[in-house]
Amino acid sequence: MDVRLILPGGVTTHTADELPALLTREDGIVWVDVATCDPEAATTLGDAFGFHPLALRDAAVRNRVPKVHPYTDHVFVILHAPHSGARGHVHYVELDQFIGPRYLVTIHGPVNPAVPPDVPLRQTRDVLRRIESGRFSPASAFELSYAIVSAISRLQETMVEDVTGEVWRLEQRVTAGHLGNPEQFLEELFQARHGLLAVRTMAALGGAIYGRLAGLPRAVPADAQHLVADVVDQFARVRTVADGEREYLQGVIEFYKARTDTKMTIAAERLAVIAAITLPITALSSVYGMNLIVNDHTQTSHLVAVLVIMAVMSATLLGWARRQGWW
Structure with a gap:
């Protein structure tokens, strides 16, 4: 004090x-x-x-x-x-x-x-x-x-x-x-x-x-x-x-x-585009995968054709997504 x-x-x-x-x-x-x-x-x-x-x-x-x-x-x-x-x-x-x-x-x-x-x-x-x-x-x-x-x-x-x-x-x-x-x-x-x-x-x-x-x-x-x-x-x-x-x-x-919300929205949109692009690959793989690659009897020519088709479909979808302004 x-x-x-x-x-x-x-x-x-x-x-x-x-x-x-x-x-x-x-x-x-x-x-x-x-x-x-x-x-x-x-x-x-x-x-x-x-x-x-x-x-x-x-x-x-x-x-x-x-x-x-x-x-x-x-x-x-x-x-x-x-x-x-x-x-x-x-x-x-x-x-x-x-x-x-x-x-x-x-x-x-x-x-x-x-x-x-x-x-x-x-x-x-x-x-x-x-x-x-x-x-x-x-x-x-x-x-x-x-x-x-x-x-x-x-x-x-x-x-x-x-x-x-x-x-x-x-x-x-x-x-x-x-x-x-x-x-x-x-x-x-x-x-x-x-x-x-x-x-x-x-x-x-x-x-x-x-x-x-x-x-x-x-x-x-x-x-x-x-x-x-x-x-x-x-x-x-x-x-x-x-x-x-x-x-x-x-x-x-x-x-x-x-x-932050805008970035998250953009990320979600891109993830959706990626999912759409890879959808044909997933579909074709599920159909042809087990038939084309079976142990030692792989049908190489058929496999190459399927892979080309997958790439073309994905590229087509990606180009369309870009034209829409989604990517």
């Missing part, structure tokens, strides 16, 4: 035991960043801030959808950031926030063990570096939260851009006919669609949560309402871009399916 007091002149670091005294100060913002909400951390937060036990329980477990719960003196918000995993899987990296009048509590995870431990902390650490370098000086807890949530929306937008680059590469392979292994190519198509769908879902649900928060004026101070509205706009932009790229990818998938 990292406890910091953000002052106009910089940031000071403190211990959890100092929280009661820090919360009485009005000259700064108390920021508590918790990597994992274990029972000890939950007890500390409950004693110092008086958070509802249900909210602390939600902060200690994985939540599959975002949430917002307004309380008398603070707001509890759950959001998700994306992280690209193995084989195109998109991990939901959870961030929980308790936003109060002069404090912000951020809680990370729990996350999938496959996610590197530093991934959930990237947004908060980036904001902390900006504050420590003097490039950012939040005037309120909502402004500090806004900076962190904006970093999440930028991460979502970056992931959409990365997946879009993959979609363009796939489209070039489809149009050029360089598909390679069809199963592998289909897997890459579906991985790209999964990535866009996952980010689109995160942005849509995040926008819905902050949209609801914007409709609760008692939960959001007047000087922070424009920040909440801007977060809603950020998530809406990510959702719109993801929707557009998903439709574009769907066009690539349909083009690939049409091209």
Whole structure:
């Protein structure tokens, strides 16, 4: 648990035991960043801030959808950031926030063990570096939260851009006919669609949560309402871009399916032509085969004549199929 007091002149670091005294100060913002909400951390937060036990329980477990719960003196918000995993899987990296009048509590995870431990902390650490370098000086807890949530929306937008680059590469392979292994190519198509769908879902649900928060004026101070509205706009932009790229990818998938279906149709037609061409051979062979080739008494002249007839009939059928445009 990292406890910091953000002052106009910089940031000071403190211990959890100092929280009661820090919360009485009005000259700064108390920021508590918790990597994992274990029972000890939950007890500390409950004693110092008086958070509802249900909210602390939600902060200690994985939540599959975002949430917002307004309380008398603070707001509890759950959001998700994306992280690209193995084989195109998109991990939901959870961030929980308790936003109060002069404090912000951020809680990370729990996350999938496959996610590197530093991934959930990237947004908060980036904001902390900006504050420590003097490039950012939040005037309120909502402004500090806004900076962190904006970093999440930028991460979502970056992931959409990365997946879009993959979609363009796939489209070039489809149009050029360089598909390679069809199963592998289909897997890459579906991985790209999964990535866009996952980010689109995160942005849509995040926008819905902050949209609801914007409709609760008692939960959001007047000087922070424009920040909440801007977060809603950020998530809406990510959702719109993801929707557009998903439709574009769907066009690539349909083009690939049409091209594959056409190839299969052509192959089926050619196989049908081959079957028609070889039908006379099969028929004549079944009639004459056993009579012309019988141990040492093969009738060579008759056999040659039959083979010539077979070749002429097959060639005639092949020429007719070509004139019909079937071959």
